[in-house]
Amino acid sequence: xxxxxxxxxxxxxxxxxxxxxxxxxxxxxxxxxxxxxxxxxxxxxxxxxxxxxxxxxxxxxxxxxxxxxxxxxxxxxxxxxxxxxxxxxxxxxxxxxxxxxxxxxxxxxxxxxxxxxxxxxxxxxxxxxxxxxxxxxxxxxxxxxxxxxxxxxxxxxxxxxxxxxxxxxxxxxxxxxxxxxxxxxxxxxxxxxxxxxxxxxxxxxxxxxxxxxxxxxxxxxxxxxxxxxxxxxxxxxxxxxxxxxxxxxxxxxxxxxxx
Numbered sequence: 001x002x003x004x005x006x007x008x009x010x011x012x013x014x015x016x017x018x019x020x021x022x023x024x025x026x027x028x029x030x031x032x033x034x035x036x037x038x039x040x041x042x043x044x045x046x047x048x049x050x051x052x053x054x055x056x057x058x059x060x061x062x063x064x065x066x067x068x069x070x071x072x073x074x075x076x077x078x079x080x081x082x083x084x085x086x087x088x089x090x091x092x093x094x095x096x097x098x099x100x101x102x103x104x105x106x107x108x109x110x111x112x113x114x115x116x117x118x119x120x121x122x123x124x125x126x127x128x129x130x131x132x133x134x135x136x137x138x139x140x141x142x143x144x145x146x147x148x149x150x151x152x153x154x155x156x157x158x159x160x161x162x163x164x165x166x167x168x169x170x171x172x173x174x175x176x177x178x179x180x181x182x183x184x185x186x187x188x189x190x191x192x193x194x195x196x197x198x199x200x201x202x203x204x205x206x207x208x209x210x211x212x213x214x215x216x217x218x219x220x221x222x223x224x225x226x227x228x229x230x231x232x233x234x235x236x237x238x239x240x241x242x243x244x245x246x247x248x249x250x251x252x253x254x255x256x257x258x259x
Contacts, residue, residue, distance in 0.1 A: 002029065002030070003065070003066050004027035004028055004029050004063075004198075005028055005029065005030050005064070005065060005081075005166050005167050005198045006027065006028045006051065006062070006063070006064050006065075006082070006167050006198065007025075007026075007027040007028075007061075007062070007063040008024065008025060008026045008027070008047075008050070008051060008060065008061075008062055009025050009060055009061045009062075009063070010023045010024070010025055010059065010060040010061070011023070011024045011025070011047065011050055011057045011059070011060035011062075012024075012057060012058045012059040012060055013046050013047075013050055013055055013057055013058050014058045019222055020043055020046040020222055021043050021046055021047060021050070021057075021222045022221075022222040022223050023059075023060070023223065023224075024043065024047055024060075024219065024222070024223065024224050025224060026047070026200075026217050026224070026227070028167055028198040028199075028200055029198055030166070030196045030197065030198050031193055031194070031195075031196045031197070031198070032193060032198060032199070032214040032215060033189055033190075033193050033199040033201050033212050033213050033214050033215075034198070034199065034200050034201070034213070034214065034215045034216075034217065035201045035202075035203060035209040035212075035213035035215070035216045035217070036048070036200060036201070036202045036203075036217050036219065037203060037204060037206065037209055037216060037217070037218045037219070037238065037241075037242050038204065038218060038219035038220060038242060039204055039220075039242055039243070040204070041221070042219040042220050042221065042222070042242075043219045043221070043222040043223075044202050044219055045171070045202075046222075047219065048084065048169050048171060048200065048202060050062075051077075051082065051167075051169065051200070052071075052074055052077045052082055052084045052169055053071030053072070053073055053074040053075070053076050053077035053078075053082070054073075054074055056070070056071075064080055064082075065166075080166075081164055081165055081166030081167060082165070082166070082167045082169065083160035083163070083165035083167070083168050083169065084168075084169040084171065085153065085156040085157055085160060085168065085169070085170050085171065085173060086171050087171050087172045087173070087175060087176070089152055089153070089156050090103075090156075091103075091144050091152060091155070091156070092144065093143065093144050093145030094143055094144075094145060095143065095144060096140060096141045096142060096143060096144070097126055097130070097137055097140055097141075097142050097143075097144055097147070097155060098119070098122040098123050098125075098126040098140040098141065099122070100144045100155060100159075101122065101125070101126045101129070101155060101158070101159050101162075102122050102125075102126075105163060106122075107121045107122055109121075122140070123139075123140035123141070124140075125162070126140045127139075127140050129158045129159075129161070129162050130154070130155065130158055132158070132191070133154050133157065133158045133188050133191060134154075134184070134187060134188065134191070135151055135154050135155075135158075135184075148181050149176060149177050149181055150177050150180075150181030150182065150184040150185050151181075151184070153173050153177075153185050153188070154184065154185065154188050157170070157173075157185075157188050157189075157192060158188075161192055161195065161197065165197055166197060166198065167197070167198045167199075167200065168192060168197055168198070168199050168200070169200045169202070170189065170199065170200065170201050170202065171202050172202055172203055172204075173185050173189075173201070173203075174186070174203065174205060174208050175203070175204075175205070182208065186208060186211050186212050189201060189212045190212055193212070193214075201213065204242065206235055206238045206239050206242065207235070209238070210230075210235055210238070213230060214229070214230050215227055215228065215229055215230065216228050216230075216233060216238060218238065218241040218242055220241070220242070225241050226241070
């Protein structure tokens with residue numbers, strides 16, 4: 001196997017006396033979907049914020065493309081090629097899809113000394129990139145607010161890919177979606193992976209993880225319970241690890257199997 005794009009080694013993160021991460025190690029390869037699973041409070045959010053430059057680790061090392069890396073802030077991580085698509089998308093519903101697609105990276109054309117937003121270029125690229133992801137927009141001027149939740153996720157993913165993401169972090173992208181929209185987002189994740197991009201898919205839904213995941217890492221109370229390859233672990237085992245299977249088994253025993 002080739003070198004991982006990003007390696008997180010023994011990452012610890014303390015907030016005062018609270019230990020949010022207690023030595024978590026995860027690596028991500030190009031062209032794979034690495035699922036990070038865990039219940040609420042497992043440390044998933046803290047971990048991805050450390051990976052994307054929002055938090056500096058208290059201890060541990062980050063290697064990006066084989067080089068030691070210390071991100072001063074999220075802009076450093078974005079410049080390196082680590083893009084995060086958050087559950088609550090940073091989009092303006094009343095603005096067009098193309099405006100949202102290029103927000104912060106506006107293409108301009110010059111007319112004499114004046115510079116204007118290049119609508120034609122933005123519209124053409126937006127339509128092309130969305131078509132590649134399987135979404136046929138009515139038009140590039142369609143307001144983002146008229147799209148479904150799954151389509152909005154796809155806009156955010158397509159935008160990250162277009163602007164050079166090498167690692168794409170998806171924070172619970174399917175948590176608020178219906179069945180059809182979820183399957184569309186999972187299909188988009190599959191397309192991104194096939195382009196050689198490393199995908200980190202954060203979820204607490206084992207079925208969604210099993211549908212697209214190549215490797216699975218389970219977090220519990222700031223620690224890694226283990227990493228397994230696809231085919232090495234069953235749905236029920238992953239579910240048990242997430243739910244603290246041993247603790248449940250002990251509880252069932254002490255309550256006579258009534259849990």
